Amino acid sequence: MDKDLLFKYNTPGPRYTxxxxxxxxxxxxxxxxxxxxxxKNAFSISNQKEGISLYVHLPFCESLCTYCGCNTRITINHAVETKYINAVLKEWSLYFSIFGNEKPVIREIHLGGGTPTFFSPENLQRLIKxxxxxxxxxxKAQFGFEAHxxxxxxxxxxxxxEVGFRRISIGVQDFNPIVLAxxxxxxxxxxxxxxTHKAREIGYTSVNYDIVYGLPQQKTCYMMETMFKVIKLKPDRIAFYSYAHVPWIKPGQRSYTELDLxxxxxKMAIYETGRNALELAGYKDIGMDHFALETDELYIAQTEKRLHRNFMGYTDTRTRLLIGLGASSISDTWDGYIQNEKRVEDYYKRIATGxxxxxxxHELTRDDQVLRRHILNLMTNFETSWRQPEEVCDEVYKAIERLAEMEMDELISIEPYxxxxxxxxxxxxxxxxxxxxxxxxEDVPQSALFSQTV
Incomplete structure (x- = not known):
């Protein structure tokens, strides 16, 4: 990658989930x-046509991984499992009352965290049932979970x-013991x-690895060794993403300093080392920070231009209604978003009141929806167009003006519409x-708000 471009455009920015x-x-x-x-409106459109998606946030971890930017609760007390599952199922029952007499058709379930496997196998089965x-x-339902x-x-x-899961996402991050420590x-x-081997032996059809570049103490040679081991195990897909250093949001990241990064x-050399290794091994670049084998459904979805991106990242499943259950979970109806209470205690209190x-x-305006469509197109297909009236607003043309320099740098190509x-x-x-x-x-942040874009 051109270093001048890297320094020019490596600024703080959102990840656009x-x-x-x-x-x-x-x-x-x-x-x-x-x-x-x-x-209710999203359910009436989504349920019979494509089904609905569920995301369940399971925040508990026995120890804090200091790089992590997720909403977590650190404890070794596994007695919390029952109360939390009861609360999630009660929240689900509240949504059932909104659906009315029509049964929800579940197209997707994803368990995220935290550490979903903090919960016992028995309790996870009770949750899903x-x-x-x-x-x-x-x-065509797809159930997946994040595994430590x-x-x-x-x-x-x-x-x-046994309760329908066929996808597993394994948090590898790095194999080097110095980085892991x-x-x-x-x-x-x-x-x-x-x-990995046991999941495939049981019958799981998709194995993902999360790998992070830019971690403290990480070196190019460490990434080379990590990718050698990754390629040997040959996961179907890989999320290869940049470490987001946001100690003002996640105090755990203050256990090391910027000098350790x-x-x-x-960082770019580490990324290029990992990327080159994956491409040589036959992995294809999917969206932002993702790679997949040609046999993987994520790659197929991209080639068929039906790749989707939401709060769970990239997916080959698109439903209008995504319901987030559990503390800090985010729900999406396309016309609006909500996020649940982040603190587990606050979440419990609200659920207890019914x-x-x-x-x-946030309830999206018309301009929000137009811009969301373009940003989603760019994040999934690396292109967008605005030929139809529903694809146009004044902000689209302002965006094109803002991109003049990126066009001069040959990072984008602008054609009519x-x-x-x-x-x-x-x-x-x-x-x-x-x-x-x-x-x-409209409101450029005056203080640190986002991680670096590259």
């Missing part, structure tokens, strides 16, 4: 009644397989290898999306 991004949601969240109406017992399962190799057992794999991550290559040149635990949210990101420009897709982010331009 939504538009508007969470910091720019309206100050007053939707009321209980208005959110229920948004859910509670979510699905009064619902229909879509014939240090505590995911064969019993976890079997229990989740400084981020307080306790796992071994042998554990990852066993988990690779500088911009070294109300949806809405902490913040169409914008395409070049091969070189793909590394800067977040910067291109920022040009369409009207709310960001």
């Amino acid at each position: 939504s538009y508007p991004t969470v910091p720019y949601w309206q100050k007053t969240p939707p009321t209980q009644a208005s959110w229920q109406n948004l859910v 509670g979510l699905t017992e009064k619902a229909e399962i879509h014939p 190799p240090g505590n995911t057992t064969d019993e976890h794999l079997m229990a989740l397989y 400084i981020i307080n991550r306790h796992q071994t290559y042998e554990q990852v290898a066993h988990l 690779p500088d911009a040149d070294k 109300e949806l635990p809405i902490a913040k949210g 169409r914008l395409r990101i070049t091969e070189t420009g793909k590394a800067f897709v977040r910067n291109v999306c920022m040009a369409f982010d009207a709310r960001l331009w």
Whole structure:
């Protein structure tokens, strides 16, 4: 990658799992009644046509991985499992009352964290059975979960397989013991290898690895060794993403300093080492930070231009209604978002009163929806167009003006009613999306808010 371009465009920016991004949601969240109406409308459109998606946030971890930017609760007290599952199932019952007499058709379930496998196999089965017992399962349903190799057992794999799970995402991050030590991550290559082989032996059809570049103490040679081991195990897909250093949001990251992080040149060398290794091994570049084998459904979805991106990242499944359950989970009706209370105690209190635990949210304007469509197109297909009236607003033309310099740098190509990101420009897709982010331009942050774009 051209170093001059890297230094020029490596600025703080959103990762665009939504538009508007969470910091720019309206100050007053939707009321209980208005959110229920948004859910009801989305359900009526989504359920019979494509089904609905569920994301369940399971925040508990036995120890803090200091690099992590997720909403977590650190404890070794596994007695919390029952109370939390009860609360999630009660929240689900509140949504059932919105659906009316029509059974929800579940197209997708994803368990995220935290550490989902903090929960016992028995409790995870109870959770999934509670979510699905009064619902229909879509014939093309896809159930997946995030697995920590240090505590995911064969019993976890079997229990989740028995209730429909066929996808597993393993948090590898890095195989180097020096890097793992400084981020307080306790796992071994042998554990990852066993988990991968056992999942495939049981019948899981998709294995993903999360790999992070830019971690403290990480070096190019460490990444080369990590990728050698990754390629040997041959996961179907890989999320290869940049470490987001946001100690003002995640105090755990203050256990090391910026001096422990690779500088911009070294970080890019680490990335290029990993990327080149993956491409040589036959992995294809999918969207931003993702790679997949040609046999993987994510790659197929991209070639068929049906790749989707939401709060869970890239997926080949698109539903209009995504319901987030559990503390800090985010729900999406396309016309609006809400996020649940982040603190587990606040989440419990709201559920106990029989109300949806809405902490913040946003109802999209027409301009929001137009810009969201373009940003989603760029993040999934690296191009967008604006030929139809529903694809145009004044902010689209302002975005094109803002992109003049990126066009001069040959990072994008602008044609009549169409914008395409070049091969070189793909590394800067977040910067291109920022040009369409009207709310960001209206209120440019005066302090640290986002991680670096590259």
